[in-house]
Amino acid sequence: MLFHVRMDVTIPPELDPDVRTRLVAEERERALDLQRSGVWPQLWRIVGKYSNISIFDVTTGDELHTLLSSLPLFPYMTIEVTALATHPSKLMP
Numbered sequence: 001m002l003f004h005v006r007m008d009v010t011i012p013p014e015l016d017p018d019v020r021t022r023l024v025a026e027e028r029e030r031a032l033d034l035q036r037s038g039v040w041p042q043l044w045r046i047v048g049k050y051s052n053i054s055i056f057d058v059t060t061g062d063e064l065h066t067l068l069s070s071l072p073l074f075p076y077m078t079i080e081v082t083a084l085a086t087h088p089s090k091l092m093p
């Protein structure tokens, strides 16, 4: 099941710079692992924002929630999720 996910990241300026650097590095490693595993097939930066648009390929909304809430930057994200279904007019290969 595919989900369209927008993540807006707001890290408070008062957060310790070392903690920020560590969290961003951990987030990157986790994002790369999840992409390699196939559950995060699309990851795009939104131009001009500390935000991304992603496609996740998971079995349930519960699985997606578990995954998103495990991201190191989750406490600093506003996340909007849209479940996707097949469009009846989509050209099939």
Ligand SMILES: O=C(O)C[C@H]1C=CC(=O)O1
Residues within 6 Å of the ligand: 007, 009, 027, 028, 029, 031, 050, 051, 052, 073
């Ligand atoms: O940078 C972001 O958009 C937040 C998050 C998503 C992937 C990643 O590496 O960090």
